[in-house]
Structures are given as C-alpha cells and as structure tokens.
Amino acid sequence: MIKGLYEAHLPVSNLENSIVFYKKLGLELAYQKGKVAFFWIVKGESWLGLWESDSVHVNYHPSIRHLAFKIEEEDLEHVKEWLSSIGIGVRTEFGLTSEQQPLVLSNYPHAHAAIYFSDPDGNSLELISPLRLDDVESFNEMSLEEWRKRYSILPNNS
Numbered sequence: 647m648i649k650g651l652y653e654a655h656l657p658v659s660n661l662e663n664s665i666v667f668y669k670k671l672g673l674e675l676a677y678q679k680g681k682v683a684f685f686w687i688v689k690g691e692s693w694l695g696l697w698e699s700d701s702v703h704v705n706y707h708p709s710i711r712h713l714a715f716k717i718e719e720e721d722l723e724h725v726k727e728w729l730s731s732i733g734i735g736v737r738t739e740f741g742l743t744s745e746q747q748p749l750v751l752s753n754y755p756h757a758h759a760a761i762y763f764s765d766p767d768g769n770s771l772e773l774i775s776p777l778r779l780d781d782v783e784s785f786n787e788m789s790l791e792e793w794r795k796r797y798s799i800l801p802n803n804s
Contacts, residue, residue, distance in 0.1 A: 653693050654713055656769045661698040663766050670732045702767050714772040722748050722759050737762040746789035754784040
C-alpha cells in the first residue's frame with residue numbers, strides 16, 4: 647500500500663525568509679496561505695510544508711526538525727560548490743571537517759553519501775544519495791573521497 651513519503655513539515659519563524667531560502671534550493675512553491683507554505687520536492691509526489699510559528703526553537707534531535715532530500719550520485723561531485731554559490735554553508739558532522747564533505751554514512755550494510763546544512767531556523771537539512779545497498783563490511787563515517795579510494799571507485803563523470 648505505501649508508495650513513498652508524500653509530505654513532511656518544518657516550523658519556521660519567518661515564512662517569507664524561509665520561502666526565499668527554499669526557492670534558492672530550487673524547490674517550487676506549490677501553495678501559500680496565511681502562515682503556511684508548501685513546496686514541491688517532486689511535483690505530484692512529495693512536498694514540504696513550512697509553518698510559521700512563535701515556538702520554532704525546540705531542542706534539536708535527529709528525529710525532529712530534520713529532512714533529507716535525495717540527490718543523484720553524480721551531483722555529489724559539485725554539491726558543496728553549489729550550496730556555496732547560493733550562499734549556504736555546509737555543516738560538519740560525525741567529526742569530519744568541511745574539507746571531508748560530502749561524507750559517507752556507515753549504515754551497514756548500506757552506504758549513503760550525504761552533506762548537511764541548516765535552514766534559517768536551524769532545521770537540519772541533508773542532501774543524500776545511496777551508494778551501495780549491499781556493502782561487504784562495516785566501516786566508520788569517512789569522506790566520499792576516502793570511500794571511493796577504499797573501494798577503488800571513480801566518480802561517474804571521470
């Protein structure tokens with residue numbers, strides 16, 4: 647019955663500022679009324695609701711105030727530069743430096759490459775791409791560059 651995730655929601659303190667931010671990410675504004683706006687992530691398949699609220703700043707935990715947007719593996723090569731070009735800084739995660747981003751998450755037996763950043767209200771955003779869904783061994787988080795060297799994998803566009 648379940649075919650995918652259709653919607654997710656985040657609290658924001660200033661809807662207009664957030665609309666500008668999410669448009670910079672290339673999301674299409676689907677609906678806006680009062681203190682709520684919806685953006686298409688994939689038109690007709692998934693969208694993101696932003697709700698202006700006075701109680702935005704709850705303590706962060708990965709189970710709340712976090713969204714991961716799927717990207718293609720080939721986009722990993724330029725994702726950090728793209729974010730920088732639209733004025734968005736990368737967050738460091740898992741003890742890895744900004745130079746080690748994107749990173750590869752150790753979700754054994756799966757491997758996913760990801761890069762993290764925040765919206766204007768500190769909501770955690772992630773761009774993620776599955777690399778392998780059948781990894782042969784467990785590993786600790788590492789840079790995408792290190793992961794490719796470990797497995798002798800060249801980027802798709804090389």
